[in-house]
Amino acid sequence: MTAVEQAPVADTTDVAETIDPASGQLDKLPRRHSVLRMSEVRAAELMDSDPIDGENDQTMLMNMGPSHPSTHGVLRLMLELDGETVVRSKPVVGYLHTGMEKTAETLTFLQGPTNVTRMDYAAPLFNELVFSLATEELIGMEVPPRATWIRMLMCELNRISSHLLFMATNGMDLGAVSMMIYGWREREQVLRFFQKVTGLRMNHNYIRPGGVAADLPDGWRDDVLALMEMLPPRLEEYDILMTGQPIWRDRLQGVGVISQDEAIALSATGPILRSTGVAWDLRREMPYLAYPDVDFDIVVGSYGDSFDRYAIRLNEIRESMRIVHQCLDMMPEGDYRAGDAKVTPPPRARIDESMEALIHHFKIFTEGFKVPEGEVYVAVESPRGELGCYMVSDGGSHPYRMHIRGPSFVNLQTMPHMMADSLIADAVAVISSVDPILGEVDR
Amino acid sequence: MADDTETADTETAETEAADTEAADQETAEEAAPEVETAYGCPVTYSRGQKVIHPSRGEWLDVAVQLLADGWNMCVDVTSVDYLSYGVARELPAGVNAERFEVVASFISHSRAERIRVRIQVPGDDPTVGSLYALYPGSDYLEREVFDLMGISFEGHPDMSRILMPETWQGHPLRKDYEVGVIPVQFKAPAGKGSE
Numbered sequence: 001m002t003a004v005e006q007a008p009v010a011d012t013t014d015v016a017e018t019i020d021p022a023s024g025q026l027d028k029l030p031r032r033h034s035v036l037r038m039s040e041v042r043a044a045e046l047m048d049s050d051p052i053d054g055e056n057d058q059t060m061l062m063n064m065g066p067s068h069p070s071t072h073g074v075l076r077l078m079l080e081l082d083g084e085t086v087v088r089s090k091p092v093v094g095y096l097h098t099g100m101e102k103t104a105e106t107l108t109f110l111q112g113p114t115n116v117t118r119m120d121y122a123a124p125l126f127n128e129l130v131f132s133l134a135t136e137e138l139i140g141m142e143v144p145p146r147a148t149w150i151r152m153l154m155c156e157l158n159r160i161s162s163h164l165l166f167m168a169t170n171g172m173d174l175g176a177v178s179m180m181i182y183g184w185r186e187r188e189q190v191l192r193f194f195q196k197v198t199g200l201r202m203n204h205n206y207i208r209p210g211g212v213a214a215d216l217p218d219g220w221r222d223d224v225l226a227l228m229e230m231l232p233p234r235l236e237e238y239d240i241l242m243t244g245q246p247i248w249r250d251r252l253q254g255v256g257v258i259s260q261d262e263a264i265a266l267s268a269t270g271p272i273l274r275s276t277g278v279a280w281d282l283r284r285e286m287p288y289l290a291y292p293d294v295d296f297d298i299v300v301g302s303y304g305d306s307f308d309r310y311a312i313r314l315n316e317i318r319e320s321m322r323i324v325h326q327c328l329d330m331m332p333e334g335d336y337r338a339g340d341a342k343v344t345p346p347p348r349a350r351i352d353e354s355m356e357a358l359i360h361h362f363k364i365f366t367e368g369f370k371v372p373e374g375e376v377y378v379a380v381e382s383p384r385g386e387l388g389c390y391m392v393s394d395g396g397s398h399p400y401r402m403h404i405r406g407p408s409f410v411n412l413q414t415m416p417h418m419m420a421d422s423l424i425a426d427a428v429a430v431i432s433s434v435d436p437i438l439g440e441v442d443r
Numbered sequence: 444m445a446d447d448t449e450t451a452d453t454e455t456a457e458t459e460a461a462d463t464e465a466a467d468q469e470t471a472e473e474a475a476p477e478v479e480t481a482y483g484c485p486v487t488y489s490r491g492q493k494v495i496h497p498s499r500g501e502w503l504d505v506a507v508q509l510l511a512d513g514w515n516m517c518v519d520v521t522s523v524d525y526l527s528y529g530v531a532r533e534l535p536a537g538v539n540a541e542r543f544e545v546v547a548s549f550i551s552h553s554r555a556e557r558i559r560v561r562i563q564v565p566g567d568d569p570t571v572g573s574l575y576a577l578y579p580g581s582d583y584l585e586r587e588v589f590d591l592m593g594i595s596f597e598g599h600p601d602m603s604r605i606l607m608p609e610t611w612q613g614h615p616l617r618k619d620y621e622v623g624v625i626p627v628q629f630k631a632p633a634g635k636g637s638e
Binding site: 024025026029032037039040041093094097099101102106137138140264265266267268269278280285286373374375376377379386388390392394395396400401403405409410412413442443 | 489490492507510515516517518519521523524528529530533546548552555557559575576577578579580581582583584587591600601603604605606607608609615616622
């Protein structure tokens with residue numbers, strides 16, 4: 001723990017009470033008193049002041065993070081503790097804020113994916129996908145079927161690698177350190193395939209408006225099959241190591257429980273929402289890409305606890321593998337990007353023989369392509385929930401405004417509710433099971 | 444995302460009446476966009492996505508109706524600064540374009556549909572009613588808008604910065620916010636002598 005100071009925490013009124021809940025969803029949050037709303041200045045004042053002698057009901061304010069092994073990067077939690085029990089908490093974010101939405105306004109639509117891919121760095125392809133889908137929606141263009149299927153294949157593999165990373169960090173946070181090694185090991189295999197396809201392990205800039213950057217390399221099918229053969233026995237191992245193990249279950253079951261009403265009222269999406277029994281997955285409910293053509297199940301929980309969220313992610317790996325197998329079977333032949341010369345660069349060979357191709361190539365990379373004015377909101381199901389992109393174009397070659405609705409950012413709101421009246425050790429389990437990626441939280 | 448046939452439950456009778464009335468002016472009718480309302484606000488479609496345009500004053504009343512009508516989750520709240528937007532915005536008649544727009548997206552789990560709300564917010568008084576009491580999930584999203592765009596939400600329990608440091612001045616996503624540039628130094632800086 002980084003800073004431990006004794007301080008009485010008082011006089012923070014629950015402002016929520018002053019609002020008439022009327023017909024709103026506020027009543028559905030019985031634990032909203034656990035949301036700590038305190039400025040840094042006030043916290044510093046309290047930390048400087050002495051505890052009041054003779055008072056027995058004082059609480060302690062403690063910072064956890066921003067550089068704490070279990071805070072997934074740079075999340076900082078301000079915890080109000082009564083002994084070892086968390087009374088109220090406040091996630092403090094912004095340590096990774098680099099103004100990426102502002103940056104997006106200075107980059108062309110073609111350069112955009114290089115920017116957004118750095119948001120959710122555990123699932124970069126989803127960021128690129130949502131940005132590209134929004135751009136294509138504004139242009140009103142169709143991408144060739146092969147591009148769609150490549151996108152789907154890559155995204156599902158990315159979902160696998162992201163959930164494997166969760167398995168690793170979740171294990172590490174709860175003391176199953178060998179799981180950390182296993183998770184990273186398997187994830188690395190998937191990233192190796194990404195490197196072969198996109199040239200990079202992470203931050204691929206692979207999915208671009210109009211299609212994907214390059215066709216799948218020779219031998220991709222064997223590589224994917226090798227991955228699909230490697231994973232099932234490893235997942236069985238995880239089950240043996242963790243799922244059925246009493247210590248693991250004790251650590252997770254009944255910890256960080258959230259109800260269905262709370263999850264909906266707090267706009268939670270992804271595994272957090274599904275752990276409460278809501279079978280909501282954008283791939284099924286509002287299909288994009290070619291998801292209507294593939295067969296998969298939505299994994300839901302019933303208790304809304306950390307164990308459900310763990311089990312959902314583990315089984316989503318299996319469902320993603322089903323989709324990957326279907327992608328292998330149904331991958332169409334054809335172009336991997338749209339033939340629209342105004343949007344996608346011409347094939348390299350054409351540049352040598354065609355003046356127009358050279359001009360288009362030059363124009364696309366210097367000025368970028370123009371996107372008709374309008375505004376659009378597009379969302380995809382990232383491993384963490386609804387990843388949305390609100391994009392406004394003024395008819396130029398740069399987005400006028402680009403906003404990413406990061407699931408990690410919104411899901412963080414559930415944390416104080418899940419942690420209410422739990423132990424610090426369980427708070428670690430909660431952070432882990434919310435699985436926030438701080439790059440996406442702070443953007 | 445799917446541009447399915449829209450399900451405006453109100454006003455169908457009225458539009459039908461308008462259709463027969465304007466049957467003789469068919470060309471004019473086709474050219475003019477259909478006047479359609481939902482929850483008492485004009486409706487537009489942006490790339491097939493349904494958008495409603497309540498005024499700032501009636502916004503929270505509309506939000507109450509949205510919640511009652513099964514739009515059970517507020518998925519996104521964001522904002523746009525149209526200060527330097529070069530072209531005219533497509534807004535329905537009766538909606539005056541203002542500098543800021545607050546854009547909120549709602550989802551209905553039972554119907555698997557989305558709806559978007561765009562509220563015009565003037566630049567000289569950037570305030571709008573907070574969704575917090577209705578949709579507590581808008582908490583962080585509204586704080587983000589406040590932080591980066593400087594639009595404050597009345598009734599929010601903690602209108603404070605969330606991404607930028609608490610002591611930060613200005614709101615970076617505004618179009619008149621200076622973007623800092625660090626020049627790439629190809630030469631030795633001035634005053635440090637030449638190479």
